[in-house]
Amino acid sequence: MLPLSQTTGYAVRALQCLQEPGGHPVLVEEVAEYTGIPRSYLSKLIHKLAKKGLVVARRGHHGGVVLARPSTEITLEDLSDAIDGVAWRKRCLMGLLGCGGAAPCVLHEFWQETLEQILARLRSVTLADLVENHDPGVDRFRANHGLAEPASGLPSAHPSSLVEASIH
Amino acid sequence: MLPLSQTTGYAVRALQCLQEPGGHPVLVEEVAEYTGIPRSYLSKLIHKLAKKGLVVARRGHHGGVVLARPSTEITLEDLSDAIDGVAWRKRCLMGLLGCGGAAPCVLHEFWQETLEQILARLRSVTLADLVENHDPGVDRFRANHGLAEPASGLPSAHPSSLVEASIH
DNA sequence: ACGTTAGATTACCGGAAGATCATCATTGAT
């Protein structure tokens, strides 16, 4: 019922494993193994995110996936939109038929406000914030893949040596 | 994603058609016809609500369904609990695995607070409030079935002549 | 008793989300 879709959660977990734009691509396979997300399912998910311009995926030798934007510029709302779309924001809490502009239900206004609060939060939380949140084990994974420890309290800056480098 | 289940909405619509405890039973058939809820599906729904002690259903001649408690004492939370259960309240917004007491995610606290607000609302809104809200057409239906116009601003009192009368 | 009028119950259909498997298609290395 209430929470975001499970797949949006997958997206969060998966993107935490990726490098900033210009960094080294990480294999879908590795991300799948680490996160526990089924490989093939993850592949489709990544593809969806790629179409939305959130990540860049390359096939073949030395392929893999990299963030398309700095993690500080990817919000939870971006992920939710990309995966679950936006339709759910318009539905009445109780799914009442007539509920709308003309005849709002008792909870219409309350629900609109609540939704707005939630969306504001989704908008304000970035992938960088989530990485910083120490999803247990992500640190280890990131270390193994040459990713910086998130600097506490600071936006997780990407090493400048990687920023401008092409994806290879 | 976010809203309550469609079936909970059904329950709201359906119970708006019923009489206060002691009143005349209304047929599932009639409720189905009026609300547009499929008869057989509604039957199951009503049965579920009956098992939870929210309505009383009787079979056979002059059977039908009546509220088991005054509409002022049936909250949206009661309906939501009866139909969707309570498990969803415990899930992490993003479905993150480790999110819990030890390692809450960035949105854990926010989400807990938001949920609490929502539940407080569900708890404070009663069936009587919803009836008063003039779901368009419910008035007509209720009139046809001898139900009082909800007295604006007052708890919808049930005629004392019906209060103590047995269900027949 | 019996038959009619209800609700209850059982079995099944259909779509969406999540998941799996096998296979295809692209890319870089040689």
Next chain:
DNA sequence: ATCAATGATGATCTTCCGGTAATCTAACGT
């Protein structure tokens, strides 16, 4: 050119929710 690495894709499966249809069964009037 060829091959191996790697993401993309299509078919299929499962589960859950919503919905349908047929049938069973309790309650009352006669």
